[in-house]
Structures are given as structure tokens and as C-alpha cells.
Amino acid sequence: ISEKCPHVKEVCGQGDQLRDISEVGEEEKEEFGRTVEDVRERWGKLLAGVTVVQEKYSNAAELTRQFLDQHLSPMTSWMNDVEPMLSDNYAIGGDATALAALQEKFDTLAAEMKAKEGDYVATVSTGETLMSEVLDDKTLTAEQLEELTHRWKCCNEKLQKQLQRLADAKEKLAEFVQLLPEVEEMLDEALDKIESMEAVSHTDLATAEAQEQEMEEFSSNDVPACTEAVANCLELCQVLIDSSPEDRQDDLIAVHADLSAKLASLHEVSDSRKLELKAALLELRGLADTIELLEASLDDAEKELSDLEKSCGNEQAKKKSEIQRLQNRLAKLRKELAEVQPELEALVKVKEQRRKADAEAFAQNPQMQTVGVMENQFTALMNRSLQLSADLEDAMTAAVMLEDADFDVEDWRLGFVGWLDENDINVATIFRALDTDNSDELSRNELFEGLATCGFAMKPQHIDQVLDHFDKDDNGSVDKWEFLMGLRPERKVQFAREARTDNERIDHAVRTAVSRCTCSKQFRLEQINAFTYRFGESQLKRMVRILRTNVMVRVGGGWEDLNVFLNKHDPCRATGRTNLDLRKLPRPGHVDDLRKVVKGEGPAQHGRKISTSSTGTRKVSVGHGD
Numbered sequence: 001i002s003e004k005c006p007h008v009k010e011v012c013g014q015g016d017q018l019r020d021i022s023e024v025g026e027e028e029k030e031e032f033g034r035t036v037e038d039v040r041e042r043w044g045k046l047l048a049g050v051t052v053v054q055e056k057y058s059n060a061a062e063l064t065r066q067f068l069d070q071h072l073s074p075m076t077s078w079m080n081d082v083e084p085m086l087s088d089n090y091a092i093g094g095d096a097t098a099l100a101a102l103q104e105k106f107d108t109l110a111a112e113m114k115a116k117e118g119d120y121v122a123t124v125s126t127g128e129t130l131m132s133e134v135l136d137d138k139t140l141t142a143e144q145l146e147e148l149t150h151r152w153k154c155c156n157e158k159l160q161k162q163l164q165r166l167a168d169a170k171e172k173l174a175e176f177v178q179l180l181p182e183v184e185e186m187l188d189e190a191l192d193k194i195e196s197m198e199a200v201s202h203t204d205l206a207t208a209e210a211q212e213q214e215m216e217e218f219s220s221n222d223v224p225a226c227t228e229a230v231a232n233c234l235e236l237c238q239v240l241i242d243s244s245p246e247d248r249q250d251d252l253i254a255v256h257a258d259l260s261a262k263l264a265s266l267h268e269v270s271d272s273r274k275l276e277l278k279a280a281l282l283e284l285r286g287l288a289d290t291i292e293l294l295e296a297s298l299d300d301a302e303k304e305l306s307d308l309e310k311s312c313g314n315e316q317a318k319k320k321s322e323i324q325r326l327q328n329r330l331a332k333l334r335k336e337l338a339e340v341q342p343e344l345e346a347l348v349k350v351k352e353q354r355r356k357a358d359a360e361a362f363a364q365n366p367q368m369q370t371v372g373v374m375e376n377q378f379t380a381l382m383n384r385s386l387q388l389s390a391d392l393e394d395a396m397t398a399a400v401m402l403e404d405a406d407f408d409v410e411d412w413r414l415g416f417v418g419w420l421d422e423n424d425i426n427v428a429t430i431f432r433a434l435d436t437d438n439s440d441e442l443s444r445n446e447l448f449e450g451l452a453t454c455g456f457a458m459k460p461q462h463i464d465q466v467l468d469h470f471d472k473d474d475n476g477s478v479d480k481w482e483f484l485m486g487l488r489p490e491r492k493v494q495f496a497r498e499a500r501t502d503n504e505r506i507d508h509a510v511r512t513a514v515s516r517c518t519c520s521k522q523f524r525l526e527q528i529n530a531f532t533y534r535f536g537e538s539q540l541k542r543m544v545r546i547l548r549t550n551v552m553v554r555v556g557g558g559w560e561d562l563n564v565f566l567n568k569h570d571p572c573r574a575t576g577r578t579n580l581d582l583r584k585l586p587r588p589g590h591v592d593d594l595r596k597v598v599k600g601e602g603p604a605q606h607g608r609k610i611s612t613s614s615t616g617t618r619k620v621s622v623g624h625g626d
Helices: 005-021 026-086 096-133 139-195 205-243 250-285 288-312 320-357 359-363 366-401 409-422 427-434 444-453 460-470 480-487 502-514 562-569 590-601
Strands: 525-529 532-535 542-547 550-555 558-561 610-612 618-620
Touching: 005 026, 026 096, 026 139, 096 139, 139 205, 139 250, 205 250, 205 562, 250 320, 288 320, 288 366, 320 359, 320 366, 320 409, 409 460, 409 480, 427 444, 427 480, 444 460, 460 480, 502 525, 502 542, 502 550, 502 562, 532 562, 550 562, 558 562
Parallel strands: none
Antiparallel strands: 525 532, 532 542, 542 550, 550 558, 610 618
């Protein structure tokens, strides 16, 4: 346009000259003059329009530069700097010094955010002005403002969350600082108490029995109380460790290790004294009856195991129902062996004491030789039972893989119900476990995959028969009532409908589990709010959630099944229980190694049948029925 300005002026000037010298009439001159003036007018408008456009784009460029350089970029840079501190992964924990330093950091950050609020408002205002008055394409600026607004909101919310985390960390630290001396004092008192007990009497039966009663009271009261208190303190300590920066964890880890070692020492000393008392009482009451009963029990176990091994080789043992029956018999046998084990351990203790006291007399004592034979027999029985268990598992796998087309639904139902009873699993629990999509109905695929996970894999055509067995209304799925009636047709009670919301389901499950407490003073349960409870006498607030189909309790940095948690903390469940996780050091002796085998591989040790004869001799009865 600038280049054409001289040419336009020249053209208009020539037009004026031509009009003046033209010999045409006045009308033609006027028309010609209007044409020239029209050119001048249009050119002038064009020049004015160019000026407006230039000013517009100049203003747009300046406003855009201000928006980016003076507002958006500084705000974005500041957010990039502070967002790591607002992350959930940012460690908030440690000792009082560390928490004080964190408090100062977050106070400074809060002050910065308050000061930055004006900058944020100015940035948004400038961007909106830019879009409304200048920009034709507003897409990029709108996205930038949207992202800025989202990040600013998140920063404010996360700051409040971090401040709450810091307050919780302070509360946990204060609770830990108050709890630790109490727990250490309780442990020291328990250790002093057991160490101050008189030496086990090997000469006076009445004294030994009184010592046994004293030890039973100590094991039933002091040891569980210490175990629960230490477990709570360790749990709180682990929470502090997990939330602390790595350079602030050493002192807490040392406290955790010291408490664990003291508790392990308490269990070690307690169990050692109980075993010594049992051995002393056996010796004082006379060994003959006990040896005779144990020998008979082991012989019966030998016969039962031999019969099981023989049955395992039969053609009938290739069927799933028969294999399941053999597995149930074997589980019962292993339970009976576990019940015999404590008495046998006490006899072995007596044997070792006599061998050390007088090796020559020991060698000529037939009772002690019998105890040695029983010890070896018990070891062999345990090893054979382990091997038979593995063989039956292999046979079950083969039976599942080679199951023929003549699938018997009733045979399958009996086997599955037997497995549920053996593992103490009710129908509602297994239904929830199979219902992976929480629809309160089991699809064909859920049945197929869930039963396979439980060890009841079957061919696709067989699962159709199982589905038909359950699905009474032929809608292609199995609801809770159909599942209960299909497994337990003898039960005609209405299947209880469970609560629908997570909160109701959790509260129902928690209160049902806690209500099983049989103590005169019920295990305490206090609901703080939705999903948060206090259990027992502990002041810890614990979150409870539903993970897939299980109710889980927040423990330290992870989650623990509700029943497992209550087994550790409910005194009537925990009585007599040994905290195996904290017992790092194995006890010496061959029979003690067998205890580990039974505890790790065999069933729970309970229900031991021990009676006392008129002469005071303790008798152990072990049955071997199918």
C-alpha cells in the first residue's frame, strides 16, 4: 500500500488535468470529476482501515506478551516449584524436630499462596480480556486459563490436605511418645515377674502343680496383654517409620527392633518355663501311664496312616469324592498328631535331663528308650503324612483334569460342601468371593473361574451342569438364594439379604465379627464416623474398607483382613496364641523342629482331649474315626 501511494496521487492529478483541458461538455467533466474524487475517497478509507488494523494487532501483540510474560509464565513456574511439596508421596513424619521444620515450610507456602492469589486473579482477568477484545481464535488461551484454574484449585486443596497430614503426624507422634514408656514398663514388669518365679520344683508334686497354675495365669493374662500392647505400639511405630523421610527413620527403626526383641524374649522365656514345668510334672506323677497312652496313640496313628496310604493306591481313589474323603481323614489324623505333640515334647525334655544327669542309668532305662522310639516314630509319621498330603493333591489335580463325561453334580456338591466345612467357610462368604463384579449374581464365567481358583476346576461342559443345578429360574445366572439352596438344600431358612451400601456392609461385618467375643467384658468397639472405628482399649483410630469382597482394616502402611486383625487383638481370640511373627529365634531340639512343621503345614492345634485319672496321672486320648 505504501508503494502504491505515489502512483495513486499521480493518477488522481492526471485526472484533474484531463478534466480541466478536456473539450467535452460540462456534464462529462462533472462525471469525470466525480470518478476521480471517488478514487481519492476510497483510497483514503483504505489508508484509514490499514491504520486501524495496525493498531489492533499492535495492541494484541502487547497484551499477549503481557499475559504470557508477566502473568501466565510466572504463575506456571511457581506452581511447578511447589507442586512436588504438595504431592501425596511427599514424606510427612519423623520426630518432633522434623515435624517442626515441616510446619515452618508449609506455613511459608501458605503465606506465598495467599500473596499469589492476586497474581492469579490478574492472570485470569488479562486472559479473559485478551479473548473478548482481541483474539479471533480463543482456543489456546481458553485451554491455558482452564489448566491454570484447575492447577490453582488443586494447589489450594492439596495444601489443606498436607496440613491435615501434618496434624495427623503430630497426633500419632504424641500418642507414640505417650504409649512407648507404658509398653516398655509393661514388658519389663512381665520379664521381671517371670524371672523372679522360683525355680521349677523337681522333687515336690504340690509345689510343681502350684507353679504350673501360676504359669498358666501368667500365660493367660500377662503374655496376651503384653502382646497386644506391643503390637499396637509397633503398629504405630511402623506408621511413623513409613511416613518419615529416610534420614529420619533410624531412631524409630531401632525402637521397633528393641520392642520386637523384648516381646520375643518374653515368649521364649514363657514357653521354655511351661515346657520345663510339664516335664517336671510328668516325672513327678510317673511316666508309665503317659508313655503307654502316647505309645498307643502313635500306634493307632500308624495304623490309620498305613490304611490311608493303602487306600490312596486303590482304583476308587481316582474319584474326586473319594480323594476328598481321604484328604479329610488325613487332616483329622494330622490334627490328632498335633494334639499329641506337646506331651511328647515334655517326655523328650525329661529324657534329655536324665541323659545329662546319668548317662549310664539312662542307657539302661527302658522307658527312656521307648521315648526315643516314639520320638522317631512321630517324626516318621509327620514326614509320611506330608508326603501323603502331596500325593493326594496330585491325585486331585489328575482327577480334575481327567474327569470323564459322566459328571455327577451331586458328587461335586458333596465334595465342595465338604471343602467349605473343612475350611470353616460359610456359603455367604464363598458367594461374595465368587461374585467378582459385586452384582449379587454369579455368571457362568464367574462360577467357572472362581471354582477353579478354589481347586474345583472342571470342564466347560460340566460347569453348564453345575449352573443348571443352581439356576432354578433359568435366567442364566445364580443369585444368593439359588446358591444357598443349591449347596445346602436341607436348609429352608430365608437367606439373609445383606446391606447394599459399603458403609452398611462394613458396619454389619465389623459388628458381627466383634459380637463373637465370649468374654464377660465384651471386646470394645466404637464407631468414630463412616469407615473409622476404635477396637478394644486402644485409642488408635482405624480405617475399615471393603477390598473386593473382604473387609480390611488399615494396619500401619497396609491393610489386614478383619478376622486376622481380631485374632491378634481380641483377647478371647488371642488367649494362648503365640505371636509367631516376632519369634525370630528357633528353640533347640529335634522335636521343636517338628513343632514348626506342624504349625506351618498342619491344622490348628486345639481341642486336645486330656483327662486326669484318680491317681492324678494325665491321660491323652486320640481318636481315629473316619
